[in-house]
Amino acid sequence: MIVGIVKEPEEESRVAMLPEAVKTLKSWNVEVMVETGAGKKAFADDALYQESGAEIVDRSTLLQKVDIVCGIQALSIAEIRSMGPKSVLMGQFNALYNPELTHFLIHESRTAFSMELVPRTTRAQSMDVLSSMATVVGYKAVLMAANLLPRFFPMFMTAAGTITPSRVLILGAGVAGLQAIATAKRLGATVFAFDVRQAAKEEVMSLGAKFVEVEGATDDKSAGGYAVEQNEDFIHRQKEAIHEQATKADVVITTAQIPGKKAPLLIEERTVLAMKPGAVVIDLAASSGGNCALTQADQTVSINGVSIVGVGNLAAQLPQDASKMYGKNYLNFLKLIIKEGQMNLNFEDDIVSGTCVCHEGKPVNSRITQMINN
Amino acid sequence: MIVGIVKEPEEESRVAMLPEAVKTLKSWNVEVMVETGAGKKAFADDALYQESGAEIVDRSTLLQKVDIVCGIQALSIAEIRSMGPKSVLMGQFNALYNPELTHFLIHESRTAFSMELVPRTTRAQSMDVLSSMATVVGYKAVLMAANLLPRFFPMFMTAAGTITPSRVLILGAGVAGLQAIATAKRLGATVFAFDVRQAAKEEVMSLGAKFVEVEGATDDKSAGGYAVEQNEDFIHRQKEAIHEQATKADVVITTAQIPGKKAPLLIEERTVLAMKPGAVVIDLAASSGGNCALTQADQTVSINGVSIVGVGNLAAQLPQDASKMYGKNYLNFLKLIIKEGQMNLNFEDDIVSGTCVCHEGKPVNSRITQMINN
Known part of the structure; x- marks a missing residue:
């Protein structure tokens, strides 16, 4: 069988697999085709893929010939139609919130897997692209903030006096938020973090940050680690607490997203207007409303000396x-669906079925199913 | 007496003194005039200066009325002519390597002090702008590199495998180099450093970096902590050692400058061509030839996937x-020349005389004197 690695669209710098992954696939007796220039923006040129045993082909050849098309961003509908009839499509299509594409895949009797559907179980951790990309995003958000801030992150004791450390506020302590905390601490900042999930408190504190307490949050452990919507009274008190913390902060990094919903509004206009001149807000929820x-979205605006960065696809940076x-x-996922060099789709496996958009x-x-019936 | 703070030229974001310094001057019974908008790019607006007790005036009023003009970048010749006849000019004029300006100041019977001339003695440490700005530059160079690098600085052990730490090579372990080492270490990189001064070895190692040894360097302790020019044989072996280290590095930060001379060439073209795709070179000596x-200078170029940043005035960032x-x-310097609210130029003080370009x-x-006679 043949696995194919497609080139991503213009605005994406990542590639689904680097040459080192090709070597692994080859060791499984799997052939690999790579689209010309697929790894260029990730600093892996065609020659490196060839050295690892891949064949470099053009896009239409790849789509017609391979058994599994591996990518990140969704392909166009015309391109999916041009794929071999039995071939499998893989990527990160946001399938639950992209009904047009999901319905099309079903209508065309396709088999497709979407990596954001990987169950959030211990066994599936090694395939969890949401976690690994959130790690990148949290790290990169802090670097971006530190680079924009007109002040140092760390404290300095110099012959000419002391520079106090910057104060960083992280809203949302999921994977991205925790990585942002860790990176800001590394750089020497004083870090405060807020999350509606009480479970986050211990993790925040173990990274050396201070947890901003707001009593009475709704906590739903069945939400798969995600935050859930909150009642009005809590939202009011939360806004006051965040307002108070944000106006003391040099950097605010917001990471609060609710899958398929508009992002919650945490930093109001009055808060920005009361922030320190030179302060930086990095809004990681910009693509879902901010x-x-x-x-x-995708812009940096400056209001009263406060920079607000509406971050798009930060992992691509x-x-x-x-x-x-x-x-x-x-x-790690392909290992589940390839056995002895052949496709082996076992839907008894909860990871295989959980990640599947549709099979034929x-x-x-x-x-x-639930999404389709709604 | 009146101290004046001028607005810097367009390309400069710093200001000689912030509102907090105005408060100190006022406590010495000194009046302060600040040029309209002087602190804007450093996030200190006119209102803040006023609250601290300064009077906001236009540029020509300031130049005519104050007893000491405090700035960073040099003023134009016409502006110096417009200053009150007895007033003192202060800034950072690079006086020893700017003969045109120095001769003009002498010709016009001016009194001027240039902050880069502050002697490198223990007592003068608290006035040493070269050291304090080098601290800024070393920190900022690492942030710039980390932001450009397509890889993480720190090591990560994740469910999906291990990310190895980035390898950073610092050439020149002066104040900027040492601060770059410290910042890169904070961010979790593996750091290697090189300096021709054997005295640097201990400092490099105490920051947790590895010292790249090249035997036989010329070391001149009378050079005030600066490196001196090296003989040909040493330069050849140094280039080989640097070539070998640079081709293994993800980031190279070069800081080697010799006052008044062209910067030494440490990274040859063949070295760049042999570096890893995605690697980043931050050249802090770009303004003196690189x-x-x-x-x-002042540009980022990309050669074979290697980004080379010709850094200009990084402290302004x-x-x-x-x-x-x-x-x-x-x-700290003004404290030496102001006594009880009055100008008091005591040239017996080695810091006052050492920093003076000319007095009347x-x-x-x-x-x-030596520079003028040459």
Whole structure:
């Protein structure tokens, strides 16, 4: 069988698998085709893929010939139609919130897997692209903030006096938030963090950050580690607490997203106007509406000396290691569906069925079925 | 008496003193005039200066009325002519290597002090702008590199495998180099450093970096902590050692400058061509010719996937804390020449005479005299 690695669209710098992943696939007796220039922006040129045993081909050849098309961003509908009839499509299509594509895949009797559907179980951790990309995003958000801030992150004791450390506020202590905390601490900042999930408190504190307490949050352990929507009274008190903390902060990094919903508004306009001149807000929820009232997606705006960065695809800004991690996640998943060099789709396996959008046009997992019936 | 703080030229974001320094001057019974908008790019607006007790005035009023003009970048010749006849000019004019300006100041019978002339003695440490700005530059160079690098700086052990730490090579372990080492270590990189001064070895190692040894360097302790020019045989072996280290590195930060001379060439073209795709070179000597053969001043070029950043005035990219440190250095110096609210120029003080370009048109220190006689 043949696995194919497609080139991503113009605005994406990552690639689904680097040459090192090709070597692993070859060791499984799997052939690999790579689209010309697929790894260029991740600093892996065609020659490196060839040295690892891949064949470099053009896009239409790849789509027609391979058994599994591996990518990150979704292909166009015309391109999916041009794929071999039995071949499998893989990527990160946001399948539950992209009904047009999901319905199309079902209608065309396709078999497709979408990596964001990987169950959040211990066994599936090594395939969890949401976690690995959130690690990249949290790290990169802090570097971006430190680079924009007109002040130092660390404390300095110099012959000419003391520079106090910067104060960083992280809203949301999921994987991205925790990585942001760890990176800001590394750089010497004083870090405060807030999360509606009480479970986050211990993790925040173990990284050396201070947890901002707001009593009475709704906590739903069945939400798979995600935060859930909160009642009005809590939201009011939360806003006051965040307002108070944000106006003392040099950097605010917001990471609060609710899958398939508009991001919660955490930083109001009045808060930005009361912040320190020179302060920086990095809004990682910009693509789903933003956690800050003044965020503009994919833009940096400056209001009263406060920079607000509406971050888009931040993982693409660390393309080499992001692709390395993505490829590892991919290989760990492919290991489940390739046996002795042949495709082996075992839907008894909860990871295989959980990640599947549809198999020969039929949904095999309850989340997709539910979405279709709505 | 009145101290004046001028607005810097367009390309400069720092200001000589922030509002907090104005408060100190006021406590010495000194009046302060600040040029409209002087602190804007350092996030200190006119209102803040006013609250601290300064009067906001236009540029020509300031130049005519104040007793000491405090700035960073040099003023134009016409502006110096417009200053009150007895007033003192202060800034960072690179006086020893700017003969045109120095001769003009002497010719016009001016009194001027240039902060880069502050002697490198223990007592003068608190006024040493070269050291404080080098601290800013070393920190900022690492942030810039980490932001450009397509890889993580720190090591990560994740469910999907291990990310190895980035390898950073620092050439020159002066103040900027040492701060770069410390910052890269904070961010979790593996750091190697090289310096021709054997004295640097211990400092490098105490920061947790590895010292790259090349035997037989010329070391001149009378050079005030600066490196001196090296013989041909040493330069050849040094280039080989640097070539070998640089081709293994993810980031190279070069800081080697010799005052008044062209910067030594440390990274040859063949070295860049042999570096890893995605690697980053930050050349802090770009304004004096560059330590890398392919550096272009004030530009970032990409050769075979290697980014080479020809850094200009990097201290200006951390304007708030850089101005804070600059202002502290300024205050510590002004304390020597202001007594009970009055100007008090005591040239018996080695710091006062050492920092003086000329007093009423006469050079008072041997470095300036020597330069004029050449």
